[in-house]
Amino acid sequence: MSSADGEKKLNTISLDGETVSFLDGETIYEVATRNRKNIPTLCYDSRLDAFGGCRLCVVELEGSRNPVASCTTKAAPGMAVRSATKKIEKYRKTLLEMVESENPETKVDPLRGYASHELSTLSNRYAAGNGRFKGKQSGKSNLDDTNPFILRDYDLCISCYRCVRVCAEQEGDYAISIMNRGFHTQITTEFNGLLKESECTFCGQCVQTCPTGALGDKKAMRAVDLPGEIEKTRTICPYCGVGCSVDVLTKNENIVGVQPAMDGPANKGALCVKGQFAFDFVQHSDRLTTPLVRGQDGKLHEVKWDEALDRAAEGFQRARTKYGRDSVYGVASGRAPSEAAYMMQKFIRAGFGTNYIDNCSRA
Numbered sequence: 001m002s003s004a005d006g007e008k009k010l011n012t013i014s015l016d017g018e019t020v021s022f023l024d025g026e027t028i029y030e031v032a033t034r035n036r037k038n039i040p041t042l043c044y045d046s047r048l049d050a051f052g053g054c055r056l057c058v059v060e061l062e063g064s065r066n067p068v069a070s071c072t073t074k075a076a077p078g079m080a081v082r083s084a085t086k087k088i089e090k091y092r093k094t095l096l097e098m099v100e101s102e103n104p105e106t107k108v109d110p111l112r113g114y115a116s117h118e119l120s121t122l123s124n125r126y127a128a129g130n131g132r133f134k135g136k137q138s139g140k141s142n143l144d145d146t147n148p149f150i151l152r153d154y155d156l157c158i159s160c161y162r163c164v165r166v167c168a169e170q171e172g173d174y175a176i177s178i179m180n181r182g183f184h185t186q187i188t189t190e191f192n193g194l195l196k197e198s199e200c201t202f203c204g205q206c207v208q209t210c211p212t213g214a215l216g217d218k219k220a221m222r223a224v225d226l227p228g229e230i231e232k233t234r235t236i237c238p239y240c241g242v243g244c245s246v247d248v249l250t251k252n253e254n255i256v257g258v259q260p261a262m263d264g265p266a267n268k269g270a271l272c273v274k275g276q277f278a279f280d281f282v283q284h285s286d287r288l289t290t291p292l293v294r295g296q297d298g299k300l301h302e303v304k305w306d307e308a309l310d311r312a313a314e315g316f317q318r319a320r321t322k323y324g325r326d327s328v329y330g331v332a333s334g335r336a337p338s339e340a341a342y343m344m345q346k347f348i349r350a351g352f353g354t355n356y357i358d359n360c361s362r363a
Contacts, residue, residue: 013079022075029057029070037083040092040122042099042211043160044071046067047171047262047269054099056092056122059083067091083153093126099158101133102183108156110230111220114259114269118211119158121310137182139214147195149202151216151278152187159185163206163215175200187214204276207330208260208269214331219277220249228252234261237275241334241361242266244275255282318351325352334361 010021013028019054022031027050032039042054050071058067062080067088070081082088099119100106106120109226122128139157161178164187168174175198179188189198207215228251237244237258245264249257258279260268281287291308303311319327330348332341341359348357 008328011075011077013075013077013081015167016083025073026075028059028061028068028073028079028081028145029073031075032070032081032083039070039083039124041071042118042122042158043162045162045166045209048162048165048209051161051165054093054095054158057150057217058088059093059184060085060088089126090267093128096122096126096128097130097132100130101135102137102139103158103212104137104155106130106212108216109221111224111257112207112213112216113210114152114208114262115211116213116216130351136183137346138185140186144343145194147202147218148202149204149218149273150195150207151218151221152195152247153214153216154187156212157187158212158214159187160211162211163187166205166209167200170205171203173199173201173203176206191325202273202277203271204260204273205237205270217257217277220281223251223256226251226254226256230256232259236335238333238335239272239274239278241359243335244271246271248279320352324353326356329356330358332357332359333357334359 011024012019012021013031014020015032015037020031020035020037027336029041029044029050039057039059041057043051044054044057052069052072055069057070059070060082061068061073062082070083100123103119106123108116110117123279137155138159139154141154142152145152159178164176164178167176175195176187176189179192180184181291186192187197189200195202204217207217210216231250232247233250234245234247237246244267245261247261248255251261258271258276260267260269260271260276290302291301292304293308293311295301295316316328328348330344336344336359345357348354
């Protein structure tokens with residue numbers, strides 16, 4: 001907003017007695033998070049439109065009769081907000097206990113997914129349990145879904161709908177939806193079928209946004225019983241030129257899973273099916289670790305790198321002599337370092353005198 005003399009005036013609200021600024025369009029939750037207020041939530045994902053379903057993010061707003069959901073309430077000049085009064089914290093604990101009352105388990109292995117620990121973390125924070133309101137449960141697991149990637153353990157579902165929303169809002173696939181109401185609410189696909197028979201592209205985003213582990217990474221979960229601590233290493237997906245940031249999960253230096261980096265500048269938590277699940281080749285027993293060349297007997301034999309490179313060079317020369325320079329075509333990796341890409345194009349353009357060079361970034 002602006003003052004009468006044309007100078008811009010900063011928008012501010014009172015947050016727990018402190019005056020803080022905000023930008024037009026920001027919600028109370030966004031303002032509070034930016035100011036390091038630890039407001040709990042289960043249905044919130046910063047990549048998605050605010051939903052306001054779990055109500056854990058409620059705050060006291062001066063002048064309002066009831067607490068308001070901070071994730072859906074826009075900040076306005078002059079607001080006075082209290083984010084963690086005793087009343088609000090008691091309210092949150094009660095809500096958590098109600099959520100847990102229909103959930104048979106809150107502690108799940110972190111290999112299930114990026115956000116799978118969120119419910120258990122909040123349960124520990126508020127010392128909440130599932131005994132106070134324990135009763136009827138909703139959600140029926142589909143453990144018979146034979147797809148190799150995604151576990152559908154809906155007994156752990158709390159109907160936050162983050163999986164449904166990320167599939168629609170981020171991927172545009174609309175592969176999963178919601179049927180029924182109340183305790184009969186169920187996450188489903190069209191005609192309640194298998195994922196592989198739906199529009200699912202197995203990008204894994206539903207798995208990584210699920211806050212309870214109701215959706216799990218089947219491939220990573222193979223390593224649940226393996227010894228060792230889970231370690232995360234930030235790197236770049238090697239499959240194409242987009243450059244998605246990923247966290248590679250390892251146990252004792254063995255890759256057991258891949259998770260998208262939520263702060264990755266290129267992908268912001270998104271991955272394709274290859275980036276998410278296609279990592280078995282790294283440690284596969286069939287992977288070559290030594291160069292092979294074909295001998296006079298027609299069979300492949302292990303050789304030193306120098307001999308293998310000499311044989312490759314001889315093959316290029318024979319092809320050029322017999323079929324001409326255009327018989328050689330180079331394809332570089334879109335994720336190769338700039339120096340490697342430069343050498344690749346130099347090899348084709350200067351070495352063979354042709355422009356038959358491309359890279360997978362164009363795919």
